[in-house]
Amino acid sequence: MTDRGLTKARPAPLSGEDRVRSADRLRVLDARREGSRWRLLWLLIGPGILVMLGENDGPSMISYATSGATYGIGFFLPFILVTFLAAMVVQEMAMRVGAVTHRGYGELIFRRYGAFWGWLSSGDLLLTNILTLVTEFIAIRVGMGFFGVPAPIAVVLGVGLVAVSVSGGRYWRWERAALILGAFNLLFLVAAIMVHPHVLALGRAFATWQPLPGGNLQTMLLLLVSDIGATVTPWMIFFQQSAVVDKGMTPRDLPQGRLDVLIGGIAAAITGCGALIAAAVLFDHHVSIATLQAGAGFATALEKVSGFPVAAVFSLGLIEAGALAALTISASTGYAVGESISGGHSFNRRIKDAPLFYALIVGATALAGAVVLIPRAPLLAIALNANLFATALLPAGLVFLLLMANDRELMGSRANGRLANLASIAVIVGVAVAATAYAVVASVTAMTGGG
Amino acid sequence: MDEGHRRHIYEGEPDEDLIDALEPDQLDDAMNAPLPRRRLGPWARAGLWALRVFVLGVTALVAYAFVVSIVRGG
Numbered sequence: 001m002t003d004r005g006l007t008k009a010r011p012a013p014l015s016g017e018d019r020v021r022s023a024d025r026l027r028v029l030d031a032r033r034e035g036s037r038w039r040l041l042w043l044l045i046g047p048g049i050l051v052m053l054g055e056n057d058g059p060s061m062i063s064y065a066t067s068g069a070t071y072g073i074g075f076f077l078p079f080i081l082v083t084f085l086a087a088m089v090v091q092e093m094a095m096r097v098g099a100v101t102h103r104g105y106g107e108l109i110f111r112r113y114g115a116f117w118g119w120l121s122s123g124d125l126l127l128t129n130i131l132t133l134v135t136e137f138i139a140i141r142v143g144m145g146f147f148g149v150p151a152p153i154a155v156v157l158g159v160g161l162v163a164v165s166v167s168g169g170r171y172w173r174w175e176r177a178a179l180i181l182g183a184f185n186l187l188f189l190v191a192a193i194m195v196h197p198h199v200l201a202l203g204r205a206f207a208t209w210q211p212l213p214g215g216n217l218q219t220m221l222l223l224l225v226s227d228i229g230a231t232v233t234p235w236m237i238f239f240q241q242s243a244v245v246d247k248g249m250t251p252r253d254l255p256q257g258r259l260d261v262l263i264g265g266i267a268a269a270i271t272g273c274g275a276l277i278a279a280a281v282l283f284d285h286h287v288s289i290a291t292l293q294a295g296a297g298f299a300t301a302l303e304k305v306s307g308f309p310v311a312a313v314f315s316l317g318l319i320e321a322g323a324l325a326a327l328t329i330s331a332s333t334g335y336a337v338g339e340s341i342s343g344g345h346s347f348n349r350r351i352k353d354a355p356l357f358y359a360l361i362v363g364a365t366a367l368a369g370a371v372v373l374i375p376r377a378p379l380l381a382i383a384l385n386a387n388l389f390a391t392a393l394l395p396a397g398l399v400f401l402l403l404m405a406n407d408r409e410l411m412g413s414r415a416n417g418r419l420a421n422l423a424s425i426a427v428i429v430g431v432a433v434a435a436t437a438y439a440v441v442a443s444v445t446a447m448t449g450g451g
Numbered sequence: 452m453d454e455g456h457r458r459h460i461y462e463g464e465p466d467e468d469l470i471d472a473l474e475p476d477q478l479d480d481a482m483n484a485p486l487p488r489r490r491l492g493p494w495a496r497a498g499l500w501a502l503r504v505f506v507l508g509v510t511a512l513v514a515y516a517f518v519v520s521i522v523r524g525g
Contacts (some may be wrong), residue, residue, distance in 0.1 A: 011487035013468055014478040025472035102477050102484070111486040117499075120506070245482075250474055342483065388516070390508040397504055407489060435509060443512040446519035 003160060014075040020348040021248040028253070031395055043195070044253050046175040047243035048084040050266035050328055051091055051236045052084075053182040057325030058139020058318055059132070061116030061188060064272050064313075065279035065298055066200040067223050070388075073201045074211040075228065077273055081206075083231035084269040086427045088261055090398065093405045093416070093424065094237045095257040098244030100414045101404075106339035108404055109110045116163035117400065121153030122340040125234055125394045126364075131386040132235070133368030136329065138379055139322035141372055146299040146315035155369040162326055162365040166358055171246045171347035174331075181324050187317035188274035194310045195281045202277070225438035229391035230272075237397055242335035246346050278314060281305055312434050326365055334361040370449055383443075392439050402428065 015023070024043075031040040094105065101108065106125075110118030137158055138158035144154040165177050204210060213220045242263040249257055279298060282289075285305045299318075331347075334357045338345025344354030351358050371377055402424050405416040416424070473479060491499070 014469060017479045018473060021470035022472040022478070026468065031473055102482055108486070112489040113499075199498065225484055248473065248477060250477070254503075268513075376520045379500070380455070381517065385513070385517040385520065388513055392513045393506060396506045399498075403489075403495075412487075432505070434475060437515075439509045439512040442516040446516040 008025045016350065016353060017041055017344075017348045018348050021246075025248045028248075030309050032052055032252075034212075041062060041256055041259060043095040044247075044249065044256035045260040045263065046247060047240045048095060048248075048257065048262075049264035049267065050175065050178050050182060050243070051240040052087065052261070052264030053185045053271075054178075054239070054325050054328030055087070055231060055233060055236055056268045056271055056321055057132070057136055057329070058142075058183050058322040059135040059383060060272070061275045061318065061321045062139070063223070063226045063230045063387070064275040064378075066289060067227060068189035068278070068280035068300075068336075069274035069282040069287065069301075070219065070223065070289050071085055072211070073197065073205050073215040073277060073280045074228060075205070075209050075213050076223070077202070077205040077276060078209050079224070080231070080272050080276065081225060081269050083228055084229075084265045084272070086430065087236070087268075089420070089423045090232055090401065091236060091261045091265070091403055092258055093420065094240040095244050095261055095412060096239035097401070097404045097411065098252060099253055099257055100412070101410050102245050102249050102250075103241075104245055104335055104339040104345070105238045105401070105404075105415060106336040107342075108410075109400055110340055112401065112404070112407070117396075118340055121234075121397065121400070124389075124396075125238055125336045126333060128233075128386065128390045128393065129235055129329050130335075130364055130368055131382055131389060132329055133326060133364060134371045135383045136195060136322040136325045136377070137369050137372040137385045138383055139318045141324075142299070143315040143318035143322065145310065150253075152373060155373055158323060158326055159362070159366050159369045162321055162330055164276075166347065166361055167351070168347070169350050171243075174327075174347045175243070176249070178324060178327050181327070184320040185271045185317070185324065186274075187313050187320060188271040188278065189312055190274075191313045191317060192277035194313065195278050195306050197277045197280070205260070219365065221437060221441055225391060225434045227439050228431060228434050229387035229394075232391045232394060232398075232427070233387075234394055234397040235329050235390070237401055238336045239328055239332035240346070242332070242339065246335075246348060269310075275314075275317070278302070278310065283332045327367075330361040333364045334358070334433055368398040388438060389444055391431070392435045393410045395428055395435060398424070398428045 003261075028040065028043050031043055062077075064080060097108070098104070103111075106122050108116065109121050114386045137155055140158045141154045143158075145151065159271070165174055168174055215225075231296065244257065279302070282301055282305060287301050287305065299311040299315045302314055335345050337343075337360050338354070340358045341356075343356050344356045346354060349357070372379065402416070402421070405411065405424070408415045467496075
């Protein structure tokens with residue numbers, strides 16, 4: 001990089017991590033030299049799609065489905081699209097900062113803004129990631145439970161998937177395996193098509209945002225913030241910036257990186273809307289949301305209303321959503337802690353060269369899986385509060401991302417322009433207002449014994 | 452570039468080809484080099500203090516709600 005003033009002389013020996021990454025980069029350079037645009041895109045997509053589909057995780061899909069089952073097809077359908085637009089603004093910045101600086105988010109906070117913010121960010125991420133991983137295992141357990149798979153086997157399969165996925169010793173292999181799994185997020189779209197939604201109602205909802213949600217203000221507010229928390233979260237920033245660095249993307253790859261974010265955002269928005277539309281059939285049949293036990297009863301309720309195939313597809317979708325998020329969220333945990341303590345933090349390293357990185361990924365996943373199996377564990381409280389923690393602490397994460405994206409010493413000519421800053425500030429203000437409202441409502445509910 | 456040559460370099464040699472595929476500050480050694488602390492103006496420092504207050508306040512509310520829900524047997 002010539003415009004950052006931070007370059008240094010090339011050392012002669014290549015590390016194992018350099019060797020693996022540079023072999024992948026040679027493919028990119030060849031594709032660019034040959035003018036093969038599709039091959040170039042194929043080689044460079046990944047982090048953006050994974051982060052967007054990864055955020056369509058178990059609790060997120062249940063949140064969208066709950067919105068549909070509570071209010072039907074209306075306001076929340078276009079609202080989901082807006083939240084994904086916000087996510088795309090944020091993730092484009094994370095991708096750009098990673099590609100230009102070649103440093104992860106956690107590392108940049110530590111080194112540029114000091115230990116307080118560094119430890120607060122990574123500590124917050126560790127806590128919310130473990131809570132969120134628990135909710136992913138709840139989703140996997142619920143999904144597999146529909147097919148009669150016992151909970152311990154579901155948990156072992158989930159932890160085993162994460163352990164196997166990190167054993168390849170190469171970022172590229174991990175990313176492609178995760179992308180294949182992510183393709184099954186489209187099951188929610190299949191479920192939506194299978195319930196034969198009213199096309200006119202869909203068109204009316206997107207065009208007019210009608211009907212508006214009525215009834216209990218607190219329920220509406222919680223779903224609103226929950227849907228925001230289902231789309232923009234701290235782990236996404238950590239993950240994408242670190243994954244872009246691990247993949248070896250450079251400023252020349254920014255156009256493909258932006259396409260990656262766009263494709264991921266569109267795919268995730270479609271499947272998120274799919275979950276809402278599939279569950280809206282419960283609203284049409286006046287199924288009480290109170291009987292759905294925070295998502296655990298969706299498949300059973302859908303089976304009664306729409307038949308076994310729809311319920312089975314929805315359950316398979318939940319398994320995929322939980323499994324993919326287990327991969328990406330555990331990876332973001334390994335990246336964040338590795339960057340904070342300046343330890344090895346790359347899928348391009350062998351296990352013996354980055355033992356803590358791999359141990360954190362598998363350990364955090366195993367810990368979350370074990371929590372799900374504890375008799376009488378407060379799973380409902382964890383499921384409800386995981387998104388709350390993430391949303392409440394998101395504004396701080398977004399502020400630092402904005403500071404990094406405007407840091408001309410690091411970003412040079414790739415720093416944020418006026419439009420990007422306006423869009424980012426709008427997202428930060430919106431999230432901060434929603435997070436504050438959510439925190440106040442939740443704490444008042446706790447104080448008054450409601451909820 | 453013919454197919455044979457491409458396959459040869461993908462297998463990891465020679466080092467010169469590999470090293471040329473990475474930007475200088477993308478190498479493992481360079482990525483571990485220290486970065487200077489960012490100098491912030493008074494407004495930015497005040498903003499970060501406000502952010503600390505916000506984060507700690509919201510965290511306290513959320514933690515309270517979380518503990519209460521667990522105590523109630525969530």
